[in-house]
Amino acid sequence: MNFLRLTYYLLIINFKDFGFLFWTIGYPIVLVTIFMATTSNIGGEDMSDIDVAVSGDNEYSIILEEIDFINVHEMSDSTARAELAEENVTGYITEDGSLIVQNSGFQQSVLESVMNQIRQTSALGVSPENFNFDTDFIQTEDMETEPQVIMYYSTIAMVSLYTVFTSMELISSMRPNLSTMGARFSASPFSKSKYILASSAAGLLLGLFSNSLLIGYLMIFNESVLFNRLLPTLGIILAGNIAGLGLGFIIGLTPRVNINVKSVVPVIFIVGLAFLAGLMGPGLRTVVNREMPFINEFNPLAHITDTIYRVNLMDSFDGYWTTILFLLGITFVSFFITLIALRRKQYDNL
Amino acid sequence: MIAMDKVVKRYKDVIALDHFSFRAGRNEIIGLLGPNGCGKTTAINCMLSLLKFDQGTIELFGDTVSPNNNKIKRRIGIVPQELAIFDKLNVVENIDFYCGLYITNKAERKQLVDEAIEFVGLEKYRKFVPKQLSGGLKRRLNIACGIAHKPEILFLDEPTVAVDAQSRNFILEGVKKMKDRGTTVVYTTHYLEEAEDLCDSFVIMDNGRNVANGTLDELQKSISTTESITVKFISGDDALTERLKQLPHVNQVVKTGDRYNIQFEKHHNNLANLIRFIEDHSLTYTEIASEQPSLSSIFLELTGKELRD
Numbered sequence: 001m002n003f004l005r006l007t008y009y010l011l012i013i014n015f016k017d018f019g020f021l022f023w024t025i026g027y028p029i030v031l032v033t034i035f036m037a038t039t040s041n042i043g044g045e046d047m048s049d050i051d052v053a054v055s056g057d058n059e060y061s062i063i064l065e066e067i068d069f070i071n072v073h074e075m076s077d078s079t080a081r082a083e084l085a086e087e088n089v090t091g092y093i094t095e096d097g098s099l100i101v102q103n104s105g106f107q108q109s110v111l112e113s114v115m116n117q118i119r120q121t122s123a124l125g126v127s128p129e130n131f132n133f134d135t136d137f138i139q140t141e142d143m144e145t146e147p148q149v150i151m152y153y154s155t156i157a158m159v160s161l162y163t164v165f166t167s168m169e170l171i172s173s174m175r176p177n178l179s180t181m182g183a184r185f186s187a188s189p190f191s192k193s194k195y196i197l198a199s200s201a202a203g204l205l206l207g208l209f210s211n212s213l214l215i216g217y218l219m220i221f222n223e224s225v226l227f228n229r230l231l232p233t234l235g236i237i238l239a240g241n242i243a244g245l246g247l248g249f250i251i252g253l254t255p256r257v258n259i260n261v262k263s264v265v266p267v268i269f270i271v272g273l274a275f276l277a278g279l280m281g282p283g284l285r286t287v288v289n290r291e292m293p294f295i296n297e298f299n300p301l302a303h304i305t306d307t308i309y310r311v312n313l314m315d316s317f318d319g320y321w322t323t324i325l326f327l328l329g330i331t332f333v334s335f336f337i338t339l340i341a342l343r344r345k346q347y348d349n350l
Numbered sequence: 351m352i353a354m355d356k357v358v359k360r361y362k363d364v365i366a367l368d369h370f371s372f373r374a375g376r377n378e379i380i381g382l383l384g385p386n387g388c389g390k391t392t393a394i395n396c397m398l399s400l401l402k403f404d405q406g407t408i409e410l411f412g413d414t415v416s417p418n419n420n421k422i423k424r425r426i427g428i429v430p431q432e433l434a435i436f437d438k439l440n441v442v443e444n445i446d447f448y449c450g451l452y453i454t455n456k457a458e459r460k461q462l463v464d465e466a467i468e469f470v471g472l473e474k475y476r477k478f479v480p481k482q483l484s485g486g487l488k489r490r491l492n493i494a495c496g497i498a499h500k501p502e503i504l505f506l507d508e509p510t511v512a513v514d515a516q517s518r519n520f521i522l523e524g525v526k527k528m529k530d531r532g533t534t535v536v537y538t539t540h541y542l543e544e545a546e547d548l549c550d551s552f553v554i555m556d557n558g559r560n561v562a563n564g565t566l567d568e569l570q571k572s573i574s575t576t577e578s579i580t581v582k583f584i585s586g587d588d589a590l591t592e593r594l595k596q597l598p599h600v601n602q603v604v605k606t607g608d609r610y611n612i613q614f615e616k617h618h619n620n621l622a623n624l625i626r627f628i629e630d631h632s633l634t635y636t637e638i639a640s641e642q643p644s645l646s647s648i649f650l651e652l653t654g655k656e657l658r659d
Contacts, residue, residue, distance in 0.1 A: 001446075001451065001453075001459075005450060009436075012443070013436055176400045180432040180433070181434045184495075186398075189452060190452075
């Protein structure tokens with residue numbers, strides 16, 4: 001049988017499988033739909049109305065009044081503190097330039113950022129009054145961003161690795177100690193490398209198909225623009241799918257374990273990595289990066305998520321090729337181990 | 351075609367094959383018989399080079415088997431006891447998939463697939479997926495997958511387990527046809543009547559050993575089981591029983607009603623001696639029948655156990 005015919009059969013065998021249809025197509029779409037429904041207000045706060053209390057002769061009030069989205073209210077120290085306690089103002093700036101806030105939040109973060117900028121300008125020896133807020137010192141792209149994009153990107157990264165299931169199942173099915181079909185394959189003169197390559201091609205096509213569906217769904221139904229650079233994004237996704245295949249082969253090689261039990265391993269593995277990469281929101285990702293930065297150094301999903309984010313929302317290709325190489329490295333090592341493990345294999349028992 | 355010589359296979363402390371040897375020639379159906387766990391499937395897996403063995407040699411077509419000997423693999427077929435078919439592929443696709451492991455030419459494969467479908471009688475079910483087929487039809491599909499490439503040696507591991515009578519007959523006729531077209535078939539089964547009807551020779555296995563082998567006639571001669579002759583006389587009595595016991599080589603005479611069952615030691619001309627006795631004593635009989643030991647009784651004597659426990 002030629003390579004294309006074998007790939008075609010392996011495609012049919014997997015595509016008609018309910019598990020594939022649900023987990024790689026249905027589940028991610030359900031997941032992002034839930035994200036869209038539950039996080040639609042995260043980025044919707046009004047930035048134009050940040051009320052700030054300043055006391056008496058505050059040199060910062062003149063500068064702050066120049067900023068469109070900040071409303072300055074002059075009042076005494078005690079009144080300002082009372083207004084802050086009742087949350088009538090977002091922050092209170094004392095005479096020495098200290099910022100006091102009652103809660104943490106998006107508006108407070110913006111206010112803090114503004115005050116930092118003013119202080120840094122002052123530190124340069126430039127009078128704060130001379131600071132021109134109309135001048136753009138940094139070139140920025142006009143993009144709509146929401147914090148939950150990281151969740152969408154990590155979902156895409158997660159689906160990229162779902163090829164792990166296809167390759168795991170296929171490699172299990174060709175091992176005589178794990179299945180009768182494996183015995184039949186091993187007793188025939190078929191080429192193991194051809195079978196592995198055809199399995200990979202089939203898994204890759206199915207993986208790219210499910211990724212494309214998810215991307216298409218997000219492009220149609222999500223309000224923000226997530227994919228400013230689709231082609232490089234697909235490049236990363238392709239590398240992720242290939243790495244997923246390799247990881248699946250390694251899991252498929254594990255000794256006599258029922259395929260259903262074996263499937264639990266990548267489920268836990270991928271969901272765990274996706275959590276760490278930001279599937280459950282940017283908060284967890286920030287904590288992991290701060291407290292245990294080494295984890296995401298080795299987390300392929302974090303690499304994929306970050307790269308998709310940088311390429312699409314920061315217009316940056318920093319780390320793009322490093323991520324591709326990292327993913328291909330995983331693939332190369334996995335394929336090498338798989339071929340060595342299966343080559344001329346005989347078993348002590350079946 | 352097949353030469354297995356003093357093969358030893360151990361699973362830790364358990365000896366699955368104990369200096370097991372057997373040979374099979376071209377165009378022969380050889381029955382590998384034995385109770386569960388006697389080593390039949392282990393022997394087949396060693397011949398297919400799926401299992402390592404500790405000692406001995408195995409040759410197929412005069413060539414030593416090894417996992418990378420594709421020259422041998424191309425000429426053999428396997429029909430495992432468990433179904434090895436793809437649920438998501440239809441009948442044609444399943445057979446084409448397995449045939450494709452051996453045959454690369456598409457046109458040749460198509461012809462072989464069609465022949466295999468016809469061979470197992472699945473013409474009406476070409477586009478059916480396995481879940482639409484009955485148990486018997488699935489078995490036939492399983493067989494078609496193993497024979498489509500026309501192997502010279504075919505290993506059939508319990509192909510008629512849990513199969514309806516119609517499919518069983520179909521399968522057995524198919525195996526005979528395989529032999530007719532030149533295939534050597536290694537056939538394992540629990541059903542001794544089936545084996546007796548189908549196989550040219552037998553290997554009786556027990557505890558990993560070759561207890562006996564040969565044709566049915568050879569096996570019958572190899573045991574000390576008596577020939578059993580039953581006679582129905584018009585009139586008879588206890589005195590007749592005693593007189594029958596005087597015949598040469600008689601072990602036992604059992605009278606049941608007007609029937610006398612006379613069991614002989616291994617010997618020739620028992621029936622002729624009996625008929626002479628009847629004529630000499632002017633006795634009248636209405637029925638007389640001689641029975642050779644069946645495969646079942648041979649198995650019982652050789653292994654001390656019933657096969658179908």
